[in-house]
Amino acid sequence: MPGMSRRALFAGSAVGVAAAMLPAPPATAVSAAAAPKPAKARPKATTGCASYRAEYHHTVPDGWKNDPQRPVWIDGKYHYYYLYNADYFTGVVGTAWRLATSTDLVTFQDGGVAVPKDTTPNGDVWSGSAVVDTDNTAGFGAGTVVVIATMSPGGGTDHQEQFLYYSTDRGRTFTNYGTDPVLPNPGVTDFRDPKVIRDEERGRWVMALAEGTKVGFYHSDDLKKWTSVSDFVKEGLGALECPDLFRITSADGTAKWVLGVSANGKGSGLPNTYAYWTGSFDGSTFTADATDPQWLDHGFDWYGAVTFEKHLADGSPDPATRYAMGWLNNWDYANTTPTIDCDGFNGTDSIVREVTLKRTVSGAYYLASEPVADLDDHVSRTVNLGDIEVDGSRVLDYTGTAYELTCRITWNQLTGAGLQLRRSADGSRHIDAGIYSDFAFLNRRGAVNPDTSGKWQESHTPFDPSAGTVTLRILVDRTSVEMFVDDGRYVHSTEAFPYLVDTGLTLFTVGGTAVFRDVVIREFTM
Secondary structure, three states, X not given: OOHHXXXXXXXXXXXXXXXXXXXXXXXXXXXXXXXXXXXXXXXXXXXXXXXXXXXXXXXXXXXXXXXXXXXXXXXXXXXXXXXXXXXXXXOOOOOXXXXXXXXXXXXXXXEEEEEOOOOOOOOOOOOEEEEEEOOOOOOOOOOEEEEEEEEOHHHOOOOOEEEEEEEOOOOOOOEEOOOOOOEOOOOOOOOEEXXXXXXXXXXXXXXXXEEOOEEEEEEEOOOOOOEEEEEEEOOOOOXXXXXXXXEEEOOOOOEEEEEEXXXXXXXXXXXXXXXXXXXXXXXXXXXXXXXXXXXXXXOOOOEEEEEEEEEOOOOOEEEEEEEEEEEOOOHHHOOEOOHHHHXXXXXXXXXXXXXXXXXXXXXXXXXXXXXXXXXXXXXXXXEEEEEEEEOOEEEOOOOOOOEEEEEEEEEXXXXXXXXXXXXXXXXXXXXXXXEEOOEEEEEOOOOOXXXXXXXXXXXXXXXXXXXXXXXXXXEEEOOEEEEEEOOOOEEEEEEOOOOOOOOEEEEEEEOOOEEEEEEEEEEEOO
């Protein structure tokens, strides 16, 4: 879906599924049953039904949200902006930037609309990035927060240009810098999602811009005038979106530059999430270590993702750790969620992750993820189940709709092992997570979920069964599951909409016995 359809939703197509969809058939790691189709529902909130709002993930207060915008550090808080449409349920298309602030990236305080839509002839505001202009390079004053974002003058979808907004009140409200673009369109269709960073070494700003199957790089001294300097081209992943560019240092002292994009690899059997390349960047040109990208998530629902600096206690950025978060949705079924009818909103984010650079035995580098450490400060209940031996299946004495589960599975001889999450009382509905043969998997087919095509039900990542052990950390919330495998090189994030009465939990094995060691369940209060 090129153009506006990827940036603003037509509210008239909104559908609710929690009350209307029949449960899918029970699943295994290799089942292939067709998913049920959702029924149409009222495109507005309905009172009197149970809430599907996430317990410990950030959600939009009302209306619609999609792309996260890279958070910036201002006055000891992360200022997180995201695309927001207050008019979602009235059928009016178009997004503004809404603000939420946080000190721990677990709880967020709503700041309302910061960059408004439709206040200039250029219409609504799409994705971009905010920076703090510490040295007053743009002339608005030292410390001004500057946003450069895509807009489409004339209300169309194919004429995308970059415009500037600025804030002199520490990022709370923004004013447009005239109505002319700071980076005009050179005559192409895809020209969007500017990501701006400061090149302190060379004393200038650098922009990465999504331009179809390439990422363009630009320089500027003042954020107002931009010059093209190079391109990075990658075919076969559809239109590249939401580029990302940053430097990170591994534990062995090696520093790498990383170029990331949101990309659609479905046609090639690859994820439709965040692709990235490690490599080098000389201030103008990015050179990748390998032709093919790696992926920061292998599930179906981690799109428009951003990474951003982790700030230490003294406010300085941590060179070895970066944060990341994504939109827990997919453009293939963006309007399908039970929160429309029950809660009056559509828009949930992934948990914020801590991302580090690690090295394989062969010498290649990759990004590893784990949930943000401050999640530990919000634990309201811990259930320690210890070691559990399983041969077949074992229903646990635990129920819940939102929790984290960690365990280490060990075995001598085994075909597969894992967990049935959000299991129904009769065992016919559940979400499966674990390992099978030579892959790790997350399977949502056994629960109500947004994919009516039946194609995107089980995600896979490589796994070496000879290891005889695997560590799983699984975050379950009312409409999502995120599974971190071993050191977090592989993560699966997916939407699923289990009935709220489906609260059970079962351990299972296939073809042998396994011990689920150190099984710990944690619940959170925000």
